[in-house]
Amino acid sequence: MSKTKSRIFRICMLYKLLKEKRKFNGNTVHEILREEYNQLDMEYEQVNRDTINKDLRLLRDLGVNNSYNDSKHQYELIPGLQDEFWYGFFETVYQSAWLNMDDDHPKNPKKYIEFHKGRKYEGNEVFRSLMNAIVEKKEVTFIYNKYNAPSENRVVDPYLMKEYEGDWYLIGWDNHRNANRTFALDRISSVDMRRPIETLRYSDPHELFKNVIGVHLPGDNDDKTIxxxxxxxxxxxxxxxxxxxxxxxxxxxxxxxxxxxxxxxxxxxxxxxxxxxxxxxxxxxxxxxxxxxxxxxxxxxxxxxxx
Structure with a gap:
């Protein structure tokens, strides 16, 4: 395993210990990490205490707040919104290592797990481009591949990325239709970032969904009464x-x-x-x-x- 992959996985394991409220400090962390690695039949490459501190600091930089409790002599997780955001990512990395054991490995769990095979999710390839456009407040163009209808070129002021029931959606102002629209990421292709957004319509786009369940906002002729x-x-x-x-x-x-x-x-x-x-x-x-x-x-x- 490369140094980069090794560090990513080690950070994920540290997050797992924090999330599970496992008691560890600079003296005991290596023994506990080694036990966790052994459960996955992986070899733990021990690092020094400074490296562990850097890993924990990186977690804090990512928004996963943690601190050392002097009275309990252990590191603790400080719950927060960012913590929940990163939880899925770290869990995915951990589970991937567990599920990627060789098929003939005696601890291989695949034969005990059934995955839903409804459809393959797509859209990850445009996620970063759209997020960059949101952060930089730039207009985007893309091709939207509608079901049972011809594909269309869209010009959109993007405001928000929203997850709902396992799928991701872009929320933005459609400049051709002069209205808010919701776009499923798995139907978006050929994203191009253009000029800065001329009119910022929402200081906080989350407010659009304050009283809404789901990802689709009321239409122009719909009742918008709370x-x-x-x-x-x-x-x-x-x-x-x-x-x-x-x-x-x-x-x-x-x-x-x-x-x-x-x-x-x-x-x-x-x-x-x-x-x-x-x-x-x-x-x-x-x-x-x-x-x-x-x-x-x-x-x-x-x-x-x-x-």
């Missing part, structure tokens, strides 16, 4: 909803009729409707009436399909 809504979930799935809220505004109200009622402050979108439709008879919108009627009409159309 409404207080109450949604009932059957008792079998209510604990999952409580543990993984549908939205940051979620509040538990009370239990009733064999389920739990949650309250939200939301704008109606197609993504919200699709999300609720997944739960079928296990969900019911109580208020507002206009949303309740939308769901009733949708379920009636579904019922006609089966008749």
């Amino acid at each position: 409404r207080n809504c109450r949604i009932w979930f059957e008792e079998k799935i209510a604990p999952y909803i409580e543990n993984e809220p549908l939205h940051s505004s979620q509040q538990r109200v009370h239990d009733e009729m064999g389920g739990t009622v949650f309250e939200y402050e939301l704008i109606w979108t197609q993504d919200l409707k699709n999300r609720l439709m997944k739960y079928g008879s296990q969900v019911e919108i109580l208020v507002p009436d206009v949303w309740r009627q939308i769901m009733m009409d949708e379920f009636q159309r579904s019922l006609k399909s089966y008749n």
Whole structure:
């Protein structure tokens, strides 16, 4: 393993120890790292204490805050948003090493794991170009490959990269349509960064999604009213909803009729409707009436399909 790869993996292992609240310091870190490497049948190349300190400092530079607790004689992770952002990356590196064992290795875990093989995700090749454009506040052009329609050239002021249900999307102002649009990264190609954005429309693009579930904003003719809504979930799935809220505004109200009622402050979108439709008879919108009627009409159309 090259020095660069070795350091990347060592940093990932240090992050794993911090995340799991493993007790370690400059005197014990090598023994613990060696145990972790042994579980992957990898050889740990010991480095000096200064190198470990540099690794931990790099983690802090990346936003993974950690510090040494003098009273406990150990390094500790300071939770934060950046920590959650990097968690997926470090976990991927660690799991990749685990899953890349030789097929005939006695500890090879592949025969005990089933992966979803629905579709191969694409879009990573344009991620960096689009992120650079967002950071540098530059207009971009690209080809957007629509489903069941001809590909189109788009000119967009990019504002935000958003992840939703495992996929990545670009949120930006479409200069030809004069409206906000959402673009799936796996359908974007031939990205070209152009001139600086003339008019910065949003100081904080996250505010666009403050009361929205999903990645698609309301259309020009859609109702953009933020409404207080109450949604009932059957008792079998209510604990999952409580543990993984549908939205940051979620509040538990009370239990009733064999389920739990949650309250939200939301704008109606197609993504919200699709999300609720997944739960079928296990969900019911109580208020507002206009949303309740939308769901009733949708379920009636579904019922006609089966008749």
